[in-house]
């Protein structure tokens with residue numbers, strides 16, 4: 001074992017890279033993208049403008065934003081070859097497996113030209129941000145036995161995704177709220193899927209493989225999918241009155257409360273604060289959902305039980321209530337997380353190209369010491 005370097009499981013607290021993209025103050029509950037507070041972006045920006053900021057480091061000029069939005073709009077369509085491949089996927093397949101396969105397949109269509117060519121980087125960013133929503137929506141229609149519908153160029157990014165997914169043009173407020181959800185989920189420093197993206201990017205492979213690697217990592221239940229589990233929990237609790245008893249029973253059984261806790265935040269996740277306001281805006285306009293009353297009761301009852309341990313709602317606690325009201329199927333919540341997080345993954349891909357150092361950490365060996373070969377007849 002190498003002396004002086006102790007093992008840090010999960011790399012807890014180990015700075016594995018230097019990055020200028022996102023900063024989290026877990027004590028104050030502050031989240032900034034390239035120095036801009038999340039609250040300001042959620043109030044004033046759009047997902048595409050925020051994606052541009054994350055990837056290229058500055059808010060775009062009016063012309064830069066118009067050109068980026070137009071480029072994304074022109075690249076929304078996915079080749080019939082990918083759509084035909086998706087028709088071979090079993091309808092019962094996990095949506096994140098479908099997204100990982102279809103995202104990786106994009107790499108078959110675009111050459112691995114010199115990735116230090118800014119035009120290649122721009123084109124890859126545009127294609128991935130433009131095509132991932134189309135693939136998620138296509139998967140939904142295909143598994144229902146229908147042909148996917150083509151993007152509508154007259155609809156903005158978020159409205160077009162909801163249209164392709166639900167076959168109905170969304171209410172402008174619903175589209176605006178969804179666009180804010182994408183901004184809130186776009187980036188979060190070195191979470192597991194972004195770390196996967198950086199390790200993969202460090203070998204200088206193509207960006208489609210980088211995103212496929214990150215999608216596979218996000219698919220794990222400890223990272224993506226907690227917002228699905230939150231809705232299941234709210235349905236199990238049933239009424240606000242049951243919240244306290246539910247928490248007592250779960251904690252006695254040492255079960256983790258889904259949508260609570262975070263490696264970084266020791267206060268309520270600032271994204272949960274904003275998402276809760278979006279939930280209330282949704283329900284004021286489109287009708288109440290009694291599961292929200294249960295969620296508020298769970299949060300209230302958890303304050304005394306988990307608050308002292310620094311465990312508060314995270315980004316997943318309220319997001320599922322928004323997506324449910326938007327008519328997004330529950331098992332597509334994590335693919336929606338991926339639609340947003342691809343902006344962060346691509347920002348880290350681009351930053352890693354500049355770092356130009358392959359990840360190759362060491363280990364502490366704990367296996368067998370040197371030993372002689374054993375012929376098979378002598379083995380027990």
Ligand code: SDX
Pocket residue numbers: 187188190191192222223224226255256257258259260261262263264306309311314315316
């Ligand atoms: C995301 O990294 C990111 O930034 C992720 C993310 C992003 O934007 O990319 O924010 C997105 O993944 C949000 C998290 C979604 N997952 C969940 O909501 C699942 C439930 N949460 C827990 O699994 C947990 O809180 C984690 C995984 C989020 C964080 O786990 P940690 O930091 O490794 O904390 P831990 O497991 O070491 O727990 C520390 C203590 C333990 O108690 P003790 O053993 O010390 O007595 O806190 C307890 C845990 O039991 N604890 C919880 C709890 N989370 C931690 N107890 C009850 N309920 C919980 N949710």
